Amino acid sequence: MQIKRFERKEEVALHAAELILNTVAERPDAVLGLATGSTPIGIYEKMVESYRRRSLSFRSVTTFNLDEYAGLPASHEQSYASYMTRHLFGHTDFDPSRTHIPNGDADDPAAECAAYDELLRKHPIDLQLLGLGHNGHIGFNEPGSALAGGTHVVELKLATREANARFFTAPSKVPARAITMGIGSILKSRAILLVVTGPDKAEIVRESLAGPITTACPASLLQTHANVTVLLDRDAGRKLNDVIGNGVHSYNEC
Template sequence: MQLKMFETTSELDRYAAQLFADALKEKPASTLGLATGSTPVGIYEKMIELYQQGDISFKYATTFNLDEYVGLTADHEQSYARFMNRHLFAHIDLPAGQTHLPQGTADDLAAECANYDRMLEERAVDIQLLGLGHNGHIGFNEPDRELQSGTHIVELEQATREANARFFASIDDVPTQAITMGVGSILKAESILLVVKGSDKAGILKQALQGPITTECPASLLQTHKNVTVLVDREAGRLL
């Protein structure tokens, strides 16, 4: 596991975007694992800049997102499909047919989970971007006595819903369930990029990287992966 600390989030974002650029230059048909939330926004901005400068192309890439809310249509303002279009897809040359998100409005959610896993089996993720939840979740894999390996439906913890309430009119509007790639699927990626920002994440980051490996802190399972790079700003890394 490699740890890199940055003085500014801008430097961090630029470095992370360049890692994706390097992957695409080495393998234009790379499969990219993408994340949502506030953490990757700056990274996507830098990726767009690299594309606009002609440094990279996404034309042959394929993307898989970690998760989606259950019950939100793709055109809902707070859906992750809408998020990805707003912050990345609409600004690069990635064909729409090469983007994948789990469908939280599928009639048969169990079948949707199985279908997503089949697609992931057919095309392994080359580089997976992750953020870190305040309770140690990655994707929407919440702390539990045991975790599901594959894509599944998860009941969101109150703390997770409260953390995401800032994006909605009120917490009552935050969905109670999500469909998420499982930790087992995440760990199958060839390389993993964990990005953590802010002093409020310092404690859980220390627990994830230096504490015991436990499903009660899903991110701690990243300690078992052979190729993880952790990028943090100075505030997030203050306890390391």
């Protein structure tokens, strides 16, 4: 596991974007695993900027999003399908036929999960982007006594719904369930990029990266993967000084 800490979250976004862009430059038909939430927005902005400079095309890239809220149609403003259009797909040349997001409004969620897993088997992910939840969830894989390996429907913890309430008009509007890629699918990715910023994540960063490997902290299972890069800002990494030292990297351009 390679851990890099930067002074500012903007530098984290710059470096994360460059790692993704380099993957696409080296392999134009790369398969990317994508995430949503607050953290990736700055990363996607840099990817859009690169596209607008015409320095890179995404038309042959295949993408798989980690998750989607259950019960929300793709047209809903707070669906992750809408998020991806708003922040990335709608501003670039990604081929819609190659961009995959679980259908949260599927009539048969179990069948939707099975179909998503079949697509993942056909298109192994080259680089999976991840954020980190306050309780250690990655995707929507919540802490528990056991974790599902494949795509599945999950009941969202109260803490997760409260954390996401800022995106909705009221906490009660946050869906109680989601479809998420499983831990096993995430760990099959050839490379994983975990991006975390903010002082409120420092404790869970410590638990995830330097604590015991346990399903009570799903992100701790990343310690078992052979190719994980972790990008942190100073605040998120402040409790890892004994692991990575006191230094920070500097990154100014993408």
